[in-house]
Amino acid sequence: xxxxxxxxxxxxxxxxxxxxxxxxxxxxxxxxxxxxxxxxxxxxxxxxxxxxxxxxxxxxxxxxxxxxxxxxxxxxxxxxxxxxxxxxxxxxxxxxxxxxxxxxxxxxxxxxxxxxxxxxxxxxxxxxxxxxxxxxxxxxxxxxxxxxxxxxxxxxxxxxxxxxxxxxxxxxxxxxxxxxxxxxxxxxxxxxxxxxxxxxxxxxxxxxxxxxxxxxxxxxxxxxxxxxxxxxxxxxxxxxxxxxxxxxxxxxxxxxxxxxxxxxxxxxxxxxxxxxxxxxxxxxxxxxxxxxxxxxxxxxxxxxxxxxxxxxxxxxxxxxxxxxxxxxxxxxxxxxxxxxxxxxxxxxxxxxxxxxxxxxxxxxxxxxxxxxxxxxxxxxxxxxxxxxxxxxxxxxxxxxxxxxxx
Amino acid sequence: xxxxxxxxxxxxxxxxxxxxxxxxxxxxxxxxxxxxxxxxxxxxxxxxxxxxxxxxxxxxxxxxxxxxxxxxxxxxxxxxxxxxxxxxxxxxxxxxxxxxxxxxxxxxxxxxxxxxxxxxxxxxxxxxxxxxxxxxxxxxxxxxxxxxxxxxxxxxxxxxxxxxxxxxxxxxxxxxxxxxxxxxxxxxxxxxxxxxxxxxxxxxxxxxxxxxxxxxxxxxxxxxxxxxxxxxxxxxxxxxxxxxxxxxxxxxxxxxxxxxxxxxxxxxxxxxxxxxxxxxxxxxxxxxxxxxxxxxxxxxxxxxxxxxxxxxxxxxxxxxxxxxxxxxxxxxxxxxxxxxxxxxxxxxxxxxxxxxxxxxxxxxxxxxxxxxxxxxxxxxxxxxxxxxxxxxxxxxxxxxxxxxxxxxxxxx
Numbered sequence: 001x002x003x004x005x006x007x008x009x010x011x012x013x014x015x016x017x018x019x020x021x022x023x024x025x026x027x028x029x030x031x032x033x034x035x036x037x038x039x040x041x042x043x044x045x046x047x048x049x050x051x052x053x054x055x056x057x058x059x060x061x062x063x064x065x066x067x068x069x070x071x072x073x074x075x076x077x078x079x080x081x082x083x084x085x086x087x088x089x090x091x092x093x094x095x096x097x098x099x100x101x102x103x104x105x106x107x108x109x110x111x112x113x114x115x116x117x118x119x120x121x122x123x124x125x126x127x128x129x130x131x132x133x134x135x136x137x138x139x140x141x142x143x144x145x146x147x148x149x150x151x152x153x154x155x156x157x158x159x160x161x162x163x164x165x166x167x168x169x170x171x172x173x174x175x176x177x178x179x180x181x182x183x184x185x186x187x188x189x190x191x192x193x194x195x196x197x198x199x200x201x202x203x204x205x206x207x208x209x210x211x212x213x214x215x216x217x218x219x220x221x222x223x224x225x226x227x228x229x230x231x232x233x234x235x236x237x238x239x240x241x242x243x244x245x246x247x248x249x250x251x252x253x254x255x256x257x258x259x260x261x262x263x264x265x266x267x268x269x270x271x272x273x274x275x276x277x278x279x280x281x282x283x284x285x286x287x288x289x290x291x292x293x294x295x296x297x298x299x300x301x302x303x304x305x306x307x308x309x310x311x312x313x314x315x316x317x318x319x320x321x322x323x324x325x326x327x328x329x330x331x332x333x334x335x336x337x338x339x340x341x342x343x344x345x346x347x348x349x350x351x352x353x354x355x356x357x358x359x360x361x362x363x364x365x366x367x368x369x370x371x372x373x374x375x376x377x378x379x380x381x382x383x384x385x386x387x388x389x390x391x392x393x394x395x396x397x398x399x400x401x402x403x404x405x406x
Numbered sequence: 407x408x409x410x411x412x413x414x415x416x417x418x419x420x421x422x423x424x425x426x427x428x429x430x431x432x433x434x435x436x437x438x439x440x441x442x443x444x445x446x447x448x449x450x451x452x453x454x455x456x457x458x459x460x461x462x463x464x465x466x467x468x469x470x471x472x473x474x475x476x477x478x479x480x481x482x483x484x485x486x487x488x489x490x491x492x493x494x495x496x497x498x499x500x501x502x503x504x505x506x507x508x509x510x511x512x513x514x515x516x517x518x519x520x521x522x523x524x525x526x527x528x529x530x531x532x533x534x535x536x537x538x539x540x541x542x543x544x545x546x547x548x549x550x551x552x553x554x555x556x557x558x559x560x561x562x563x564x565x566x567x568x569x570x571x572x573x574x575x576x577x578x579x580x581x582x583x584x585x586x587x588x589x590x591x592x593x594x595x596x597x598x599x600x601x602x603x604x605x606x607x608x609x610x611x612x613x614x615x616x617x618x619x620x621x622x623x624x625x626x627x628x629x630x631x632x633x634x635x636x637x638x639x640x641x642x643x644x645x646x647x648x649x650x651x652x653x654x655x656x657x658x659x660x661x662x663x664x665x666x667x668x669x670x671x672x673x674x675x676x677x678x679x680x681x682x683x684x685x686x687x688x689x690x691x692x693x694x695x696x697x698x699x700x701x702x703x704x705x706x707x708x709x710x711x712x713x714x715x716x717x718x719x720x721x722x723x724x725x726x727x728x729x730x731x732x733x734x735x736x737x738x739x740x741x742x743x744x745x746x747x748x749x750x751x752x753x754x755x756x757x758x759x760x761x762x763x764x765x766x767x768x769x770x771x772x773x774x775x776x777x778x779x780x781x782x783x784x785x786x787x788x789x790x791x792x793x794x795x796x797x798x799x800x801x802x803x804x805x806x807x808x809x810x811x812x813x814x815x816x817x818x
Contacts, residue, residue, distance in 0.1 A: 232736035232801070364733055366802070 001101070002066060002084035006172075006179055007049040007073060010080040010189055018195075026078045026192040029253055033072045040069060046133055046174055049079070074185055075252050077218050078192035083170065085181035090137060090173065095144070096151040098180035099128065099169050103152045106167050106182035125161035126152065130171040137173045144171060191220030193253040199332065200291055200300040201225045201255065205241045205362045208306030208335055210249060210352040211343050215334035216304045217254030224298045225255050226401070228263040228287055233364035242362070244355045247406050252350065257298075261290055261401040266393045267367055274384030276369035280313050281376045282384065283367070285326035286394060292328045293398035302330040308343070309336050313372030322378050412743045412786045412793070416613075417560050417590060417721055417777035423615040426659045430617055433655040441649050442638065451651050458658025465592075465661035466607065466624050468599035475623045475641045476654050480589040480610030481509040483623040486645065487585035487606035488513040488554055490631035492522070495583065497551035503537040503566065504528045504764040505559045510587055511760065514554070522551075532766040535564035535698025535714050543574040550582040557591035557602075561748040561761045561775060562698040563721025564714050565595065572603025583629065589613055589621075593664045594673045594719050594780075605629040611653065615779070616660030620653030672780040677719035679787050680778050684713065684722050686791040691798060697723035697748070697773050698765060720778045723748065729802045731772035737797035743790050748773040 009026060023044060030049055031042050039054045051069060053062070066084055073082050088098040107124050130144035139147070148171060149160055158167075172179040201213040203225040213223055227242045239260065249255035263283075270282040291303050308315055314323075324331050335343055347353035413421070422430075437454050439447035459474045468474060477483045488510055492500065502514045504526045511526075518524045525545040530538045537555065546553060553575065555566050568586055575584055586604040588597050593614040597607060606629060611620035625631065637646030688694055688711070696713035713722075726734070731747035738745055748762045762773050776790060 232740055232797070233730075233733040235732060235736045364730060366730055366733070 001063075002086050002181065003053045004085050004087055004179070005051040005066070005069060005073060006083045006085050006181060007051060007076075007079050007187070008081045008083075008184075009049065009078050022078070022192055022195055025194050026076075029076055029078065029192050029194070030073065033076050033253065034069060037065060037069055037072070039065070045176065050179075070185055074187050076192075077188055077190040077220065077253065079187035080189045081184040081187055083181035083184045085170075085179045087177040088180050090134070090178055092139065092144070092147055095171060095173075095178045095180060096148045098178070099148045099152050099171065100155045102180055102182040103156055103158065103167065103169055106169075107156065107158065123158065124166035125159045125164075126167040126169060127160060127162050127165035128152065128169045128171065130173065132173040134173045134175045136175075141173075144173065188218060188252075190218035193217060193220060194222045196220030198222050198224065198298065198300045199302040199304050200295040200298060201249075201304045202287060202291055202306075203227050203242055203246060203255075203258070204306070205238055205245065205356060205358075205360060206306065207347050207353060207356040208308060208343055210245045210306075210356060211346050211350065212304055212306040212332075212334045213249050214252060214254055214346075214350050214352075216332055217249070217252060221302075221304070222253075223249070223255045223304065224294075224300060225249070225258045226261060226291055226294055227258060228261050228290075228362075230264040230267055230364065230367070231262070233264065233366060234362055235360065237358075238360040238362050241355060241358050241360050243404060243406065245352055248350070248352050248355065250406055255406075257403055258406055259294055259401050259403045261294075261397050263287075263290075263397065266290075266397050269388055269393060271367055273388050274381075277371055277373040278376055278381055278384060279367065279369050280372045281319055281322055281381055284314060284323045285381065285385070286390070286397075288323060288327035288331070289390070289394035290398045290401070293394060294401060295329060297398075300329075302332050303327060304332045304334070306335055307331075307333045308338060308340075313374050316374050318375045319373075322376050322381055325378060410742055410789075412789050414776040414778060414782070414786070414790055415744045415746050416779040416782075417563075417775060418746055419612045419618070420615045420779055421781065422612075422617060422656070423660065423663055425663060426616050426656045429659040430652040430656040433652040437651050437655070441651065442640065451649075455649050455651060455654045458654040458661075461658035461665075462609075462622055462661045463599075463624075465665045466597050466599045466609070467601065468624055473599075473625045473627055475625065475645050476649060476657070477621045477623055477645060478619055478650070478653075479621040480587070480608055480613070481621075483608030483610070483621045484509040484554075484585070484587050484589075485513055486623050486631060486634060487583075487587075487608055488552055489517070490634055490644070491583035491585060491606065491629075492517055492551045493632035493634075494630040495551040495581070497549040497582065499523045499525070499547050499550045501525045501527065501542060501545045501550055501553045501582070503542070503555045505535070505537065505562070505564075505566070505761050506554060506556055507560055507587055507589070508760075510554050510556070510585075528764055531701065532764060533699045533710065534701055535559060535562040535765055536566055536716065539567040539570040539574055542571050543578070546575065546578065546580060546582055548580060550580065552583045552585060554585045554587065556587040556589075557597065557607075558588070558595055558718040558721075559761060560590045560721075561759060561773075562714070562723050562765065563590075563717045563777075564698045565591075565716040565718060569601075569603055576603065583631075590718060590721075593667075594676060596668065596673075599624055600626065606631065611657040611660055614660050614664055615781075617653050617656035620650055620657040622657065667780050673719050676778050676780055676782065679782055679784060680719055680722050680776075682784070683776060683778070683787045683790065684724075686787070687722070687724060687794060690791060690795050691726070693727055695725045695727075697725045697762070697767060722776045722778075724774050724776070725767055726772040726774065726798065727768075728770060729772040729798065731774060733801050734772055734774060734794075734797050737800050738790075738793050741793040741796060743793040745774055745776045745790075748775055 041052050086098045088094040128145040128149040130141040132141045170181045199221045201223045203209045225246050246255050246258040437451040439451045441452035462474050514524045527537045527541050583605045585606045588607045589610045592609040605626045607624040612618040633644045695710050698714040699710045700712040748759050
């Protein structure tokens with residue numbers, strides 16, 4: 001019965017100089033992800049992270065606890081895969097017995113067949129892959145695989161296929177025991193949360209910005225989120241929706257906080273100051289300024305938006321650059337080149353889609369002009385802004401911004 | 407969130423009366439046995455249900471309480487009255503008014519999906535907010551199984567000519583079942599069960615200071631309906647399921663309170679307050695109009711400054727051109743006033759409600775509904791008026807047109 005989870009990490013191996021720090025951050029993130037689950041310990045022997053169910057907890061590890069731990073670990077950036085495993089004694093009989101158990105469990109619930117091939121799930125063909133980091137173990141890896149493979153074939157009546165197996169039994173002979181597992185669960189990959197620094201995510205209730213945040217977090221950025229709220233044009237349910245999205249991102253360790261900016265006053269002044277067609281660009285430039293001010297407070301190094309390259313007013317290259325000109329910081333746009341279909345599929349995978357499509361708008365139609373300009377000129381926009389004390393409007397909104405507890 | 411709350415969304419739901427809560431609580435604690443059980447505890451529970459039935463029958467002006475069936479609410483009572491009546495008949499045609507609540511309209515759509523022909527009778531003229539009895543009669547055919555017309559429309563507050571339609575149906579001798587959704591009417595508009603001429607009447611607990619999850623269907627003696635599902639065959643086999651004893655008791659108590667309140671002049675008091683609210687609102691907001699309007703007697707044109715004549719006492723539906731409804735509601739809520747909206751702004755996917763569309767209110771008009779109850783006070787009316795004026799000022803200036811239109815094309 002598996003009582004440990006092997007957690008593999010990927011490209012950290014490339015960063016020799018920073019490897020120790022990355023590993024520490026990853027270990028810390030893993031521990032945080034498992035917070036609240038009883039009786040687990042986390043360690044990092046020999047190049048991987050091992051989550052262990054404490055022996056004192058139960059002689060047989062609780063299957064529900066393992067499942068819950070795996071679910072949480074599958075959301076930790078920096079991990080590429082997980083394998084619930086048994087740690088067997090360092091002799092071939094114990095290893096074989098463990099391998100038989102792992103294969104039997106996996107064969108009863110066989111892993112999904114590799115893409116493009118369909119086999120009857122009833123009789124999976126398997127392969128044993130062995131690695132030996134413990135050089136004192138008497139058998140070399142190919143021999144381990146052969147012996148254990150024979151035992152599994154004989155005990156369970158399964159056939160071997162070393163080229164295209166349905167099921168891979170893994171054995172890692174380490175100093176402290178032999179880790180035996182069948183198959184691996186996917187983890188998100190990326191870099192551990194925090195190794196790339198901090199950024200500020202402009203979060204709206206739409207489908208895109210939560211996905212953009214997730215993608216930024218995947219490469220190791222830790223995010224604070226900011227939401228521009230215009231009551232009473234927009235109701236309290238819109239704010240609730242954004243808070244729910246921020247909480248979902250927090251579940252991925254992607255977002256740490258949410259700041260709500262009262263945007264009504266600034267939005268009204270901008271709407272009334274210039275021609276209707278420039279309104280959207282004016283609002284977004286103001287959002288950039290306010291975001292910069294909040295990023296100053298939070299020491300965020302960049303802004304992250306869900307902006308996409310497209311046809312509508314807020315999505316053309318020229319408008320994006322006019323908007324960006326108001327920001328001091330680098331603006332990261334992880335979704336710039338995504339198709340809507342791709343973004344939507346991604347939103348479903350990370351769990352934000354259902355919340356994003358709840359019908360609580362983040363902008364009232366009274367603020368959206370019928371024909372927004374698709375190629376606003378910076379000179380025209382600046383002329384309108386010159387009529388207002390833009391800096392004061394931005395500063396006032398940023399100063400009044402309230403962090404909300406997630 | 408304001409300390410004082412002015413709740414004017416009683417058409418959506420009402421605060422349960424303290425007597426009702428007490429009755430429910432007692433019933434839940436003491437009368438928990440199954441009314442169908444053979445022992446004394448079951449009998450006590452059954453008696454409580456029967457007592458509630460009698461209280462309801464009295465409030466509905468029904469001749470014999472054996473005609474009242476308890477349901478899980480107004481929607482189920484409507485489903486029973488429409489689907490149940492259709493099931494018990496051979497005819498494959500349904501007539502409904504276009505102003506019905508979704509609990510009736512969507513049953514009709516369901517039947518349409520099963521091959522029934524459905525005729526939806528529109529209000530005539532549209533802005534009147536009432537269907538014409540003659541139009542309903544014109545739609546009825548020899549194969550009509552069910553005719554459904556609500557007594558009071560929940561969004562507009564207009565009273566439909568149900569008694570006239572019932573007389574017309576009887577005169578034709580056709581066997582169509584007349585179902586009347588009286589969910590909004592119950593409590594403030596007298597319903598004379600048998601005299602109304604309906605075959606079935608639906609009411610709901612939580613609209614009348616009673617509990618949620620409890621409603622009733624009154625059936626004329628001899629009216630035939632088929633049960634929607636089978637089971638323990640409670641309620642004369644027409645509505646299987648162990649009776650919700652606390653719910654029934656609460657509904658009965660609410661009904662008794664209604665009987666007393668109506669005798670004490672509650673309806674007149676509510677009407678006076680509603681009229682006061684409207685007078686103040688129309689006075690303070692020149693662009694505001696009643697959603698359903700009175701008609702000049704000689705023409706089909708309406709005088710859109712006068713609200714429709716035949717209305718329930720508690721609903722004030724106001725149309726504000728060029729303003730979005732949801733932000734107005736939020737602005738009202740920020741000032742402690744709770745109301746609801748019948749239409750949507752252009753951005754909403756669903757669009758305006760069917761009733762608002764049927765009445766012909768154009769897009770881009772906010773339709774706000776203030777619905778009073780016998781608990782509403784004069785100072786609440788004054789407070790609500792002040793709040794709406796402030797909300798309109800905050801959202802859109804003088805309420806006469808969209809702010810946006812003032813800006814497009816502005817030179818700079």
